[in-house]
Amino acid sequence: MGTNREFLKSLKAPAANFYLCDFHVHSPGSADTRIGDRFDALSAAEKDLLPKLSDLPKDLAAYDKQAVANCPVEKFYDLLVKRRDEIARIQGISEGNDWAFLAITDHNVAEYSAGLSHHAWSLIKEKRLVILPGIELDVTFKLDDGKDGCGIHLLCIFPPLTTASDIRLAVTQASGTNWSLGTVLEVVSISNFVAELRKHISYPATG
Numbered sequence: 001m002g003t004n005r006e007f008l009k010s011l012k013a014p015a016a017n018f019y020l021c022d023f024h025v026h027s028p029g030s031a032d033t034r035i036g037d038r039f040d041a042l043s044a045a046e047k048d049l050l051p052k053l054s055d056l057p058k059d060l061a062a063y064d065k066q067a068v069a070n071c072p073v074e075k076f077y078d079l080l081v082k083r084r085d086e087i088a089r090i091q092g093i094s095e096g097n098d099w100a101f102l103a104i105t106d107h108n109v110a111e112y113s114a115g116l117s118h119h120a121w122s123l124i125k126e127k128r129l130v131i132l133p134g135i136e137l138d139v140t141f142k143l144d145d146g147k148d149g150c151g152i153h154l155l156c157i158f159p160p161l162t163t164a165s166d167i168r169l170a171v172t173q174a175s176g177t178n179w180s181l182g183t184v185l186e187v188v189s190i191s192n193f194v195a196e197l198r199k200h201i202s203y204p205a206t207g
Helices: 002-011 036-040 044-049 060-070 073-091 111-122 164-175 190-198
Strands: 020-025 100-107 129-142 149-157
Touching: 020 073, 020 129, 020 149, 044 073, 060 111, 073 100, 073 111, 073 129, 100 111, 100 149, 111 129, 111 164, 129 164, 129 190, 149 190, 164 190
Parallel strands: 020 100, 100 129
Antiparallel strands: 129 149
């Protein structure tokens, strides 16, 4: 792709280049964005796009797929481009130098994230917005004493065009479990899981 070559060429510039980045963004596929303080913090345009919820749905994976159908990725993408343009204007960044990089890390789901990334990639030359698909995993594991348990949120970010099924496969194989999208992941060793995910042969992630 010509845009790829142009971007890589710009990285070899003699001076440092700085780009707009945010690697922890929730999309309409993450139901928790529509509850309580998180919903209150959204812009008016986002609130119009995302009706408020009173409680989290029980089936997060089904909700994620429903979000794709009810809130097309194109609409949310347009809001992201508009926000990037506003920041670029405020910062005095000229068009052409306004590349931005986002990672969509929804809670335990990845359908909307992957679809949004795919749409952004199709417009990358025109819009200069790279969206990386990802997931914010709820992970539980035992501590070294083998008695007490621990739970963390782990951000996993994948290359553009990685699909939701690719992400599920990578997490399943790296963890050695039968994990499904929308559920909490339980692993024996968090360090081993992260290492295996990072070096996955087909869908490596930054975690």
